[in-house]
Amino acid sequence: xxxxxxxxxxxxxxxxxxxxxLKPGAPGLVMFFVGLILLLGGLGLFVxxxxxxxxxxxxxxxxxxxxxNLLTVVVGVLAFVLGWxxxxxxxxxxxxxxxxxxxxxxxxxxxxxxxxxxxxxxxxLRKISTRIRxxxxxxxxxxxxxxxxxxxxxxxxxxxADTARAIFEVDDFSAFVGIQTETAVRHIANSxxxxxxxxxxxxLRDNADEITAKLSSEVAARVVAAGVRIVESRITHLAYSPExxxxxxxxxQAGAVVAARQQIVEGAVGMVKLAxxxxxxxxxxxxxxxxxxxxxxxxxxVLCGDRDTQPVVNAGSLYQ
Numbered sequence: 114x115x116x117x118x119x120x121x122x123x124x125x126x127x128x129x130x131x132x133x134x135l136k137p138g139a140p141g142l143v144m145f146f147v148g149l150i151l152l153l154g155g156l157g158l159f160v161x162x163x164x165x166x167x168x169x170x171x172x173x174x175x176x177x178x179x180x181x182n183l184l185t186v187v188v189g190v191l192a193f194v195l196g197w198x199x200x201x202x203x204x205x206x207x208x209x210x211x212x213x214x215x216x217x218x219x220x221x222x223x224x225x226x227x228x229x230x231x232x233x234x235x236x237x238l239r240k241i242s243t244r245i246r247x248x249x250x251x252x253x254x255x256x257x258x259x260x261x262x263x264x265x266x267x268x269x270x271x272x273x274a275d276t277a278r279a280i281f282e283v284d285d286f287s288a289f290v291g292i293q294t295e296t297a298v299r300h301i302a303n304s305x306x307x308x309x310x311x312x313x314x315x316x317l318r319d320n321a322d323e324i325t326a327k328l329s330s331e332v333a334a335r336v337v338a339a340g341v342r343i344v345e346s347r348i349t350h351l352a353y354s355p356e357x358x359x360x361x362x363x364x365x366q367a368g369a370v371v372a373a374r375q376q377i378v379e380g381a382v383g384m385v386k387l388a389x390x391x392x393x394x395x396x397x398x399x400x401x402x403x404x405x406x407x408x409x410x411x412x413x414x415v416l417c418g419d420r421d422t423q424p425v426v427n428a429g430s431l432y433q
Contacts, residue, residue, distance in 0.1 A: 275340030
């Protein structure tokens with residue numbers, strides 16, 4: 114999804130100090146064998162330089178012992194230390210993880226390629242997850258645009274997109290996402306009514322897709338400073354607060370009854386008009402205005418009543 118400009122929401126965020134830069138690292142398996150050879154070779158040179166190996170054993174390998182050799186000892190120690198440093202630079206990266214690299218406090222890059230990799234052994238490595246995560250807010254009690262207390266909760270699906278900003282721009286990016294999500298949910302709830310009072314007005318209950326899209330955009334704008342990408346957001350709970358729930362339920366029921374009655378009356382009027390037109394068109398019976406009014410009244414009672422009517426058979430004429 115496109116991340117909106119935070120300035121559009123009135124957010125004045127500082128410019129980022131760091132941005133992620135990738136470091137591929139060296140193949141770890143090759144460096145493992147190099148470090149192992151240096152470690153074992155340095156150990157062998159150290160022992161050989163001290164002259165503690167019996168001359169007969171060296172003769173069996175075609176070597177001669179010349180006693181203690183300081184240069185051999187020094188080379189052995191250096192090779193051992195170099196091998197240890199080489200092995201220390203090995204690190205394994207699992208899928209969905211990354212390593213943020215620092216050299217003496219300065220950001221040096223991010224290792225994202227999974228597998229066994231080798232980096233500078235003096236790097237300080239910080240593990241960070243790049244997997245998709247969920248954050249679900251608790252049921253927040255807020256006022257909608259009409260001032261009615263409501264309860265609302267949402268779930269946000271997010272992922273770390275810029276590891277450098279997630280580590281260095283905010284103190285705790287997980288807590289930052291949680292707080293900013295709740296702030297966005299409260300702001301969205303304050304901006305729209307629970308129920309719309311006219312057809313052109315958006316409401317939390319009737320325009321769920323549009324509201325969640327706005328929620329996703331606002332959360333994305335608020336957490337962009339932490340290098341976080343919002344995948345999706347959804348409202349999971351929406352209801353009136355318990356203290357006004359019964360009153361609002363009665364109002365909704367009354368509105369539903371009025372809407373149903375309006376549709377019934379519109380249909381009944383159409384049926385009465387159709388009956389009168391058909392009677393006049395086919396010359397079934399000639400009715401004066403008074404009899405038409407009586408017929409209209411009777412038909413409306415039958416069609417609009419909420420109970421079954423009892424028919425009365427007229428055994429005389431229309432005027433008796």
